[in-house]
Amino acid sequence: MKIALLGYGKMGKVIERIALERGHEIVLKKDQSNSYDKLSDADVAIDFSVPSAAVDNISASFNAGVPVISGTTGWLEHYDEMIALCNDKKSGFISSSNFSLGVNIFFGLNEYLAKIMTPFNSYKVTMEEIHHTQKLDAPSGTAISLAKGVIENSKYANWTMDQANDDEIHIEAKRIGDVPGTHTVTYDSIVDNIEIKHTAHNREGFALGAVIAAEWLAGKTGVYSMKDVLNLK
Structure with a gap:
């Protein structure tokens, strides 16, 4: 080819x-x-x-x-x-x-988790993404895709990098060194939290x-x- x-x-x-x-x-x-x-x-x-x-x-x-x-x-x-x-x-x-093959599996896991968490209103979802300092856009496209995956399968209506309302997902974007890409989705409540994470080791x-x-x-x-x-x- x-x-x-x-x-x-x-x-x-x-x-x-x-x-x-x-x-x-x-x-x-x-x-x-x-x-x-x-x-x-x-x-x-x-x-x-x-x-x-x-x-x-x-x-x-x-x-x-x-x-x-x-x-x-x-x-x-x-x-x-x-x-x-x-x-x-x-x-x-x-x-x-x-x-990434692993990230696309992670997308599916994220969507499934969003579906099963929907009835449990005591949990609030947030996201964090970390990339190298040369990355031009923030949040990352992968983080936006993760947020859309949650929005399409839950009560959430939007994502934001600012202070989030009840129907918004807060995304925190960090730029550190030469990090290829780390994405974390967290469901947090008063009593515990549930977290899924994908970490790329290289490109x-x-x-x-x-x-x-x-x-x-x-x-x-x-x-x-x-x-x-x-x-x-």
Whole structure:
């Protein structure tokens, strides 16, 4: 499979290594200084860039007839626009706040826990996420996905980084050193608390999941999620 890497920072380099180890070919390694030459040669594009570049990267790929795996966060105000372009160009698209296989299992666990905690009003849910100091968006896309998972399966209506009302989930975002990503969901009451936590040890899991998603998406049209890739629905 021929892969275009859109974004060639730390994540892009790990994705490159894993893709090569799995027998794939990299036909484009795009950073801020080069063009989309050879993008049309790719079977799939993997976008791990920055929020300001993501929409251009995704649009260029769809216009070139190349399906996209996007792990960039912080640009989702344009998500519906990209979905429309994907459908118009009859391309394929998977956008995820986190491609780690473990995190996607964690998403499912989080949704299940939210369902069974709903009747127990004495518990208040909060979230904490910790990432490296170079991460540009806060809270993380993964934390937002976790919050949405709770909201869709409980009485909560929204999330906030400020003081939370009764129907809001408070998210605390911390930026420390070179932490790849730690996410904690806590249900706290006067008598005890229940906590689930995912800790990434390195970027390998994110990169491997993205390559597996690219392998799955190649040759398909339509909009999918990691639940489709991992058959978690």
